[in-house]
Amino acid sequence: MSVSVIEQAKIQAQVLVPLVKTLQAELGEARANALVRKALGDLYRGFGEEFWKAKNRDKHDPDLGKAVSSAFRTYGSDDALAYDVIEQTADAFAVDVTHCAYAEFYKALGEPELGFLLVCTSDFAVVEGFGPDIKLTRTQTIMQGASHCDFRYRRNDGGAR
Template identity: 75%
Template sequence: MSIPVIQQAKIQAQVLVPLVKALQAELGEERARKIVRKTLGDLYRQFGVEFWRAKNEPNLGKAIGSAFTTYARDDALHYDVIEQSQDAFAFDVTRCRYAEFYKELGEPELGFLLVCSADFDTAEGFGPDVELTRTQTIMQGASHCDFRYRRTAGGESSDS
């Protein structure tokens, strides 16, 4: 049985949080964050590419919905689906144990860097016709996270 993503994030934080803090002390906060974002961004984009290729699901709502249940496993996320269709998957996260964990560590900014930033990089890996918008996160103090995945013009649609 695979380790739930929430547990993976907690294990990774044991190494990544001290590493990022050391990089920030040595290189400055801005430069360290830029290096971490680029490095992790490349990894998450590749994850998105591999997921999309393996999923081979033309229905955007089904594909992203199934991926999201992986991140929500073990009560890690509570969310409300706003729209799920051939060309969209929109939902609001109303409780996030990832944010709760990083808040308990006293490191919500690093939680945003290490967890939330991955969402856009992963979405890029889904291809140029998939767009993610999100205007707020629980990790940054909002009441909910508003994820909106859409297939953009020129991508596959229900007419394909």
């Protein structure tokens, strides 16, 4: 049986939320959050590397738009995300997420800041796993109270393809 990413996040939260809150109480919020970001960053960077290799195996010209689009379909399964694709090319993928069940879940727990720490910050680590020529820009998130999340993935000019 396959478990959707949103269901995985809910299961993980049962352990991670009390763990992070205890770390914050013992170490202070800034130190605890830095440790969590480092640990999860290493994990998600590895996920990004595996994903990028799997999507681009035997391709001399990896298509950024197709790869990231497939990731959004995976993370959005079970109605976890609603989004509008703004741009999709071999060198760019831009999307506005207009509904996020991850944010709704953490807000219902009363822990949107932990949702941002545990879910939203991982997006940048995953992209680091794609390689140094791929960058993500995001200026706002639903988790932090914005109307939408604005994901902008780009291949750097002159990056190897």
